[in-house]
Amino acid sequence: MPEKEYITNLLPKEETTQSKPLRYISKHRPQVAEEEKQSKRPAKTMGPAKMPVPSTKNYLKKHSKEPGLPEKKPFKYPDDERKRPPIPCKKDVPLMGLKSNKNFVTENALENVTAIPRKPTKIYCDTRKGDKHLLQPSGLEPNYVQKTNYGEVPPYLKKREEEMKKAQEQYDAYISEHVKQGAMKHLSEEERESILAGLKKNWEAVHHDYQGMSVVTDTIMKKNIKERLEMMMKQLERDIEIIERHKTIYIAN
Amino acid sequence: MSERKSHEFPQLKLESIIGFNGRSPSGLIVHPDREHIVYHLGYVVIVENINTQEQTLLSGHHNDVSCLTVSKSGRYLASGQIIYMGFKADIIVWNYETKDIHCRFTLHKVKVQALDISPNDKYLLSLGGQDDGSVVLWNISAKEAICGSPAQAVTAGVTLCGKFANTSDLLFMTGGEYCLRIWDVDLKNRKVRPTEVNLGPYKRIVQCIAVEEDDSYFYCGTTTGDILCVTMKTSTLNVIGPQKKMFSRGVQSLILVKTGGHLELLVGAGDGTVAIVKDKSTKFQRTKNSHKLKGSIMSLSLRGAGHQFFVGTDTSNMYRFNYMEFTCKLLNTGHSSAVNDIIFPAGVPKLFLTCGAEQIRVWHTPSQKELLRIVVNNMTCNALDIAKDGSVIVSAWNDGRIRGYYPESGKIMYQIENAHNRGVTSIAFMSDAKRIVSGGGEGQVRVWEVSTGYTHKKDVIKTGLVESMKEHKGCVTQIKVFPTDQHCVSVSTDGTCIIWNLEKFQRDAVLFANTLFQCACIHPDCCQILTSGTDRNVAYWEVVDGLQIRSLEGAKSGSINALDISADGKYFITGGDDHLLKMWNYDEGNVIFVGIGHGGSIKRVKISPDQKFIISVGEDGAILHWAYPIKSES
Numbered sequence: 001m002p003e004k005e006y007i008t009n010l011l012p013k014e015e016t017t018q019s020k021p022l023r024y025i026s027k028h029r030p031q032v033a034e035e036e037k038q039s040k041r042p043a044k045t046m047g048p049a050k051m052p053v054p055s056t057k058n059y060l061k062k063h064s065k066e067p068g069l070p071e072k073k074p075f076k077y078p079d080d081e082r083k084r085p086p087i088p089c090k091k092d093v094p095l096m097g098l099k100s101n102k103n104f105v106t107e108n109a110l111e112n113v114t115a116i117p118r119k120p121t122k123i124y125c126d127t128r129k130g131d132k133h134l135l136q137p138s139g140l141e142p143n144y145v146q147k148t149n150y151g152e153v154p155p156y157l158k159k160r161e162e163e164m165k166k167a168q169e170q171y172d173a174y175i176s177e178h179v180k181q182g183a184m185k186h187l188s189e190e191e192r193e194s195i196l197a198g199l200k201k202n203w204e205a206v207h208h209d210y211q212g213m214s215v216v217t218d219t220i221m222k223k224n225i226k227e228r229l230e231m232m233m234k235q236l237e238r239d240i241e242i243i244e245r246h247k248t249i250y251i252a253n
Numbered sequence: 254m255s256e257r258k259s260h261e262f263p264q265l266k267l268e269s270i271i272g273f274n275g276r277s278p279s280g281l282i283v284h285p286d287r288e289h290i291v292y293h294l295g296y297v298v299i300v301e302n303i304n305t306q307e308q309t310l311l312s313g314h315h316n317d318v319s320c321l322t323v324s325k326s327g328r329y330l331a332s333g334q335i336i337y338m339g340f341k342a343d344i345i346v347w348n349y350e351t352k353d354i355h356c357r358f359t360l361h362k363v364k365v366q367a368l369d370i371s372p373n374d375k376y377l378l379s380l381g382g383q384d385d386g387s388v389v390l391w392n393i394s395a396k397e398a399i400c401g402s403p404a405q406a407v408t409a410g411v412t413l414c415g416k417f418a419n420t421s422d423l424l425f426m427t428g429g430e431y432c433l434r435i436w437d438v439d440l441k442n443r444k445v446r447p448t449e450v451n452l453g454p455y456k457r458i459v460q461c462i463a464v465e466e467d468d469s470y471f472y473c474g475t476t477t478g479d480i481l482c483v484t485m486k487t488s489t490l491n492v493i494g495p496q497k498k499m500f501s502r503g504v505q506s507l508i509l510v511k512t513g514g515h516l517e518l519l520v521g522a523g524d525g526t527v528a529i530v531k532d533k534s535t536k537f538q539r540t541k542n543s544h545k546l547k548g549s550i551m552s553l554s555l556r557g558a559g560h561q562f563f564v565g566t567d568t569s570n571m572y573r574f575n576y577m578e579f580t581c582k583l584l585n586t587g588h589s590s591a592v593n594d595i596i597f598p599a600g601v602p603k604l605f606l607t608c609g610a611e612q613i614r615v616w617h618t619p620s621q622k623e624l625l626r627i628v629v630n631n632m633t634c635n636a637l638d639i640a641k642d643g644s645v646i647v648s649a650w651n652d653g654r655i656r657g658y659y660p661e662s663g664k665i666m667y668q669i670e671n672a673h674n675r676g677v678t679s680i681a682f683m684s685d686a687k688r689i690v691s692g693g694g695e696g697q698v699r700v701w702e703v704s705t706g707y708t709h710k711k712d713v714i715k716t717g718l719v720e721s722m723k724e725h726k727g728c729v730t731q732i733k734v735f736p737t738d739q740h741c742v743s744v745s746t747d748g749t750c751i752i753w754n755l756e757k758f759q760r761d762a763v764l765f766a767n768t769l770f771q772c773a774c775i776h777p778d779c780c781q782i783l784t785s786g787t788d789r790n791v792a793y794w795e796v797v798d799g800l801q802i803r804s805l806e807g808a809k810s811g812s813i814n815a816l817d818i819s820a821d822g823k824y825f826i827t828g829g830d831d832h833l834l835k836m837w838n839y840d841e842g843n844v845i846f847v848g849i850g851h852g853g854s855i856k857r858v859k860i861s862p863d864q865k866f867i868i869s870v871g872e873d874g875a876i877l878h879w880a881y882p883i884k885s886e887s
Binding site for chain 2: 005006007008009010011012195
């Protein structure tokens with residue numbers, strides 16, 4: 001039995017021609033064309049480059065291309081520069097006939113005998129084979145404990161603490177100042193006393209007037225005066241009582 | 254009457270026609286402008302551009318066109334027709350430039366046999382058919398007859414062909430059964446005077462005449478298969494040949510070609526041979542150039558001087574030949590007889606299938622070219638269907654067989670022998686393509702099953718009968734299966750339409766009408782069906798109870814053979830013997846578009862799956878491609 005066939009396969013296949021990418025055209029083309037247009041051509045107008053003609057004497061010589069021997073150098077000892085000047089000769093006459101009596105041999109011997117022996121460098125060994133290391137930087141020897149200022153607060157910290165404290169104080173002062181400026185005015189004790197005394201004095205004056213009034217209030221005028229005085233006294237009494245009752249008084253501004 | 258009325262409606266736009274009536278002698282002519290070919294199909298004459306394939310239709314005849322000619326200058330076309338016994342057949346002279354009717358001549362009875370236009374476009378020569386037997390000369394510019402005369406002696410048979418001389422308007426030759434005449438025209442006395450050509454001992458039936466350029470000789474092709482060369486002056490036979498290897502089934506068409514100074518004859522024979530023969534000095538000896546085509550060569554026509562020529566065969570194939578290389582190319586092909594059915598593969602508007610006598614063809618819609626042809630000799634395919642996935646084509650044949658084909662190779666997949674004893678007339682696939690419902694000429698509706706089996710170590714396809722349902726008394730003309738596969742509807746010429754239950758294989762409903770039902774279609778919502786038949790009515794039926802809802806008069810004359818409904822169910826299309834394609838509104842039941850263009854009865858019509866075009870097929874073998882007039886909403 002043949003494969004399954006489908007009628008849609010009869011439809012002519014649409015030929016899909018892959019369109020070629022466009023031919024490459026250099027972007028410098030217009031420039032080239034422009035240059036082509038100009039009649040002057042650099043190489044043609046300038047002629048060949050002017051160069052010195054090579055000399056006929058420098059022809060190629062025999063064996064010149066073979067590797068030659070290195071150039072000769074005078075012999076030198078490697079320690080030539082470190083060498084001390086040679087010992088004076090036996091026959092050499094000292095300068096101006098000066099001569100020292102110093103016995104260098106004994107002098108040197110004495111110097112060495114009396115010299116304080118050098119302390120050996122401290123080392124430690126960490127393996128069986130005896131690998132040596134310096135003890136000093138290893139941390140095994142107590143270095144810092146030996147220091148004179150060991151255990152003290154370093155001066156820079158102290159200085160810093162002081163600075164901090166000072167700054168804090170300054171800040172607090174500034175804040176309180178600021179608060180004070182914004183706050184209500186506080187009536188001081190003296191002012192309070194003086195106000196109180198003034199009020200009492202006023203009251204006594206009013207009271208004196210009151211006592212000096214006639215007993216019978218028969219006219220409207222008298223009545224009005226009496227009422228006014230009573231009003232004033234009452235007001236003063238109320239003020240005095242308020243001020244006496246409160247120790248601290250703020251004045252709203 | 255209906256034709257006159259149909260002009261009032263908006264017309265469907267005809268996009269193209271596939272088809273060609275190759276059976277008439279010289280029915281395919283290359284126009285002298287070398288750009289167009291002229292041929293006829295059914296009632297219409299078609300002028301087609303060779304390169305662009307653009308077609309112009311010249312319609313004016315009332316029946317089949319029988320003969321065609323083009324004047325030498327190309328100014329005029331003339332076409333003659335056949336008509337029923339007792340009526341007079343028209344000759345129409347067309348103005349080629351404007352493509353309209355120049356004049357209409359009506360004189361010949363029943364059939365116009367042959368036409369020719371004189372070299373200076375002055376006169377038209379026409380020959381009547383068997384029932385007429387006269388030759389008439391017409392003045393084209395004056396649009397009148399000049400004179401007429403009996404075309405042949407009483408003892409002779411039909412005159413088949415006539416030809417004007419090349420140098421004179423007043424000299425022509427006619428030839429036919431045992432009769433070959435040269436005619437002189439006497440314009441003054443309005444007479445034509447014949448001179449019999451003396452053929453001596455030879456008795457020949459002349460089928461075609463070709464005249465030499467200087468009118469010294471003319472050549473006649475005969476049914477015997479030889480060519481006669483006659484001297485014009487003396488009216489005597491000069492040469493007859495070829496003596497050996499005569500053309501079998503006769504020389505049907507003949508053309509003279511001058512190549513390189515010497516004359517050659519291009520011969521088209523009845524057995525399909527196109528050959529070049531040498532001139533009379535060698536007694537028409539055959540050359541190597543010979544090509545055998547299918548069918549008989551009915552027309553040969555040179556393009557220009559003759560570097561190319563066109564060949565038309567009676568199997569409706571058009572070929573283009575290159576004269577020098579003698580190679581041919583199939584240019585155009587069509588059904589040569591009635592197209593019985595057309596279908597679209599589901600959802601593929603680019604392809605459609607048609608069937609007719611001996612053939613099933615698959616067409617490519619955009620190019621109008623044939624993609625596949627399945628041929629069964631001597632049988633007629635009445636109906637066909639394709640599986641929903643497009644994997645099988647099943648066809649109903651008049652030899653009582655159902656044949657299934659592979660759709661690509663066209664090879665046979667299975668064949669059900671003796672499916673119906675009076676020929677299978679209708680067929681339909683169920684949606685899974687495993688079952689086929691077929692109807693036969695005896696009136697039975699049968700359900701077949703196709704399955705794959707395994708025998709002799711091979712996969713084979715087995716077919717078997719599932720059920721046979723015997724209710725119809727007449728030929729089952731169409732079967733349509735409902736999309737649900739549970740029901741199908743069959744219509745019959747006994748005046749019944751039955752809705753079958755395909756699960757119980759019983760009749761669900763039967764509809765009676767006093768008509769020979771020709772077609773049915775199911776509305777897409779499956780609630781209603783449409784039927785129509787010879788009573789010219791389109792009937793709407795309810796599926797559930799089988800009651801008729803509505804009946805519309807579909808045509809004023811002639812039965813309605815074709816129905817198809819659009820996928821949205823809003824419109825349907827009818828076509829019938831009145832040659833008109835009508836588009837209807839389904840709900841309103843009124844005609845909204847009319848398509849005029851068919852030159853014969855419409856057999857089937859289909860709307861493309863994408864609702865972009867309509868294809869209708871006719872009894873004359875034409876396949877017409879119409880634009881769908883309503884833009885689909887999607």
